[in-house]
Amino acid sequence: METNEIKNLERLEKLTALYFRTLKPANDKTENNVAQIKFSNYFELGCVITNMLKMCILTLDQQADKISEINKNPVNVSLILETVLEMFPLDEFEFLSEISDMFIPKNNNINS
Numbered sequence: 001m002e003t004n005e006i007k008n009l010e011r012l013e014k015l016t017a018l019y020f021r022t023l024k025p026a027n028d029k030t031e032n033n034v035a036q037i038k039f040s041n042y043f044e045l046g047c048v049i050t051n052m053l054k055m056c057i058l059t060l061d062q063q064a065d066k067i068s069e070i071n072k073n074p075v076n077v078s079l080i081l082e083t084v085l086e087m088f089p090l091d092e093f094e095f096l097s098e099i100s101d102m103f104i105p106k107n108n109n110i111n112s
Contacts, residue, residue: 037083
């Protein structure tokens with residue numbers, strides 16, 4: 001390999017280690033990955049799951065008044081959105097930008 005290709009591969013390995021942190025290999029022999037979401041306790045996890053289910057029910061069932069009569073606890077949408085934000089792989093998107101900068105030339109005169 002040429003020196004430039006070796007440098008690019010070394011940089012790519014460093015960037016991969018730095019940015020790819022959302023998915024981790026599963027501890028079994030499958031090729032699956034795991035995304036970890038941290039909760040302080042089981043109750044918090046249960047609340048998030050419950051709120052996700054309630055939000056799905058409310059979205060699917062246009063009869064929200066019947067659901068609110070049965071269950072007096074409102075859906076905590078901010079908790080759901082916080083959880084989704086924790087799952088969003090922003091580091092990986094930053095990595096993809098770095099790769100793009102590395103391999104796609106910045107040519108302002110494309111139509112020349």
